[in-house]
Amino acid sequence: MKETSRSIFEFLKANYGADLTANDIASALGVSVPTVTASVNGLVKKGYAVRNAVTTEGADGKSVVTKYISLTEVGLDFNPDADENAK
Numbered sequence: 001m002k003e004t005s006r007s008i009f010e011f012l013k014a015n016y017g018a019d020l021t022a023n024d025i026a027s028a029l030g031v032s033v034p035t036v037t038a039s040v041n042g043l044v045k046k047g048y049a050v051r052n053a054v055t056t057e058g059a060d061g062k063s064v065v066t067k068y069i070s071l072t073e074v075g076l077d078f079n080p081d082a083d084e085n086a087k
Helices: 003-014 022-029 033-045 073-077 080-085
Strands: 049-057 063-071
Touching: 003 022, 003 033, 003 063, 003 073, 022 033, 022 063, 033 049
Parallel strands: none
Antiparallel strands: 049 063
């Protein structure tokens, strides 16, 4: 797992249960949103994370979709150190 992906993974793990968007993660870790998106795509592909879309009504009355990112049970149980040692 690359250093940035690992940072994002560890951040998600440490903040499990919080409603986190890609913007939240990028701001907290000082990385770009596209970097977060690419790393999360990899985590989702491996089954370690999911995106949950929530639709709310904006101030202008239009629907706004917010995608929250969280780890799955498999992601919570995943140990990146064990994965690195297996190689």
